[in-house]
Amino acid sequence: MSRRSDHTREELAELIVAEGHSLLSEVGFAKFSAREVAKRIGYSVGTLYNVFGNYDGLILAINGRTLDLWRAALVAKLDGASEATPMARLEQAVAVYFDFAASHRHAWASLYDFRLPSDVALPAFYADKLAAVIDILINEVTAALPAKRKAEGPELARSVFALVHGHCFFALNGTFDLLGETDPLGAAIARTREVIAGIPGMAAPA
Structure with a gap:
């Protein structure tokens, strides 16, 4: 087992996040246990909370790792589509979301399952990681819009994301199977095209 003196604080933080992300990916948010993370790395739960402040801080650090992975997947796909049209690039970004959610299902779901208390603000580090992902979508949506509608980019990006x-x-929880939808990704891309095209009723109200 690891001893307290084996790791610097930075090394310990990385060890905890890596093992925590692995456990979360295995069991999902509902069954996630800080005690199990501590057991796996050979430290006490108190050590985890000493590094991250509390349970919420631990989950935010782990979810931050998921945001980093999501952003990396987007960047890799879009860098490989540098010669594509703006709409084709946006469609690639939509496909990345589906692929990432399917391959990181529990970690992806934890981004939405976890909530801070309403009176607690997101830490700056996490807000920055989230913005790094959302800004990519805003940029791609804005690029796909005609010149006279560029100013709508941030608002429409929220609609596209939703x-x-x-x-x-x-698609992942089986609802589309019940509804008879056989191509959820294709449907999402079609609806995204309609938002970009400005079809009435497709953009969510402000």
Whole structure:
């Protein structure tokens, strides 16, 4: 087992996040246990909370790792589509969301399952990680819009995110199977095209 003197604080933080992310990916948020993470790395639960402040801080650090992985997947896909049209790039971003959610299902779900108390603000480090992902979507949505509608980019990006997430969630939980939808990704891309095209009723109200 590891001893307290074996790791610097930075090394210990990385060890905890890596093992915590692995456990979360295995069992999901509902069954996640800080005590199990501590057991796996040979430290006490108190050590985990000493590093991250409390349970919420631990989960935010683990979810932050998921955001980093999601952003890396987006960047890798979009860097490989540098010659594609703006709409094709946006469609690639939508496909990344589906692929990432399917391959990191529990970790992806934890981004939405975990909530801080309403009176607690997101830590700056986590807000920055979230913005790093959302800003990519805003940039791709804005690029796909005609020049006269560029200013709508941030608002429409939120709408696109909501509709893609809804389609992805229904695909993963089996709802679309019940509804007879056989191509959830294709449907999400089609709805995204409609938002970009400005079809009435497709953009969510402000």
